[in-house]
Amino acid sequence: MKHFLIILLLVSSPAFCQDLAVGQHLPAFTVSNDQQTIKSMDLKGKVVLINFFATWCGPCMQELPQMQQFWATHKSNKNLVVLVIGREHTQSEITAFKAKKGFELPMYPDENRTVYSLFATQYIPRNYLIDAKGKIAYTSVGFEQGEFNKMLSKIDELLKQQQ
Template structure:
């Protein structure tokens, strides 16, 4: 009987250690909270990803500008609806940078992403999150998810779901 109790205690301890290691935040990107998600006033995790064109781009590269940071995938219908909105906004506003992070490990091949970009005539940077590291660091659960960063690089707002033109204007004015 004592052996079974000892074995049960060991199994419980191993399970507790495994559970804690699975829910560790992505500290390599600067996320150190208790998994509650990024909120207004937080400094977002820094990252460097490759663009669809093969160029490296980091969040640090756009510091000093307002940033719309959108997480998306080609198969996401709400993402398809909002991409023309982001494109039109980006074309009209030089003081705001639109960065679209494709959650590539959950999407189709890179060639299909390129076809999507061509189909929608997107000209803003498309970043490829091939290992899903950045979306994990930002704790993206639903797509589309969009973060609005001010000129100092601080999160001012996060929106889950598609954004239309009126909403986008309103949110950026609040930065």
């Protein structure tokens, strides 16, 4: 019985979730909002930051203003694509949320977790950084300032490789 409980705890821990990891390829997906449609196959050759969030998520609300600042200073970089995806949100919810918060980030609804389920099974906020070859170069779960800064450094490193 004791061994069964240990195995059950290990299998149910976040470390054993079937989440995409560094080195794996970006899965095929399409996201659309009221302005554009993005297909993952069109992202090759770009550095891509994918953020999954929800409007009710406290850690997401800590992270998104910083994501907005990052976007504001990097949005003109043609080698970078930022996709902020609202897990279980409709387009109208995303539009209202952006207006209320004053965000200009490119946000996309994922009402049925169609895209999210290709990356992870649970937990937000979640970030995936994809290199120009289409491989995952960095991942994070939750929000912690030091980890967010580490991600920004990794983005800078990948963008320098593009020059």
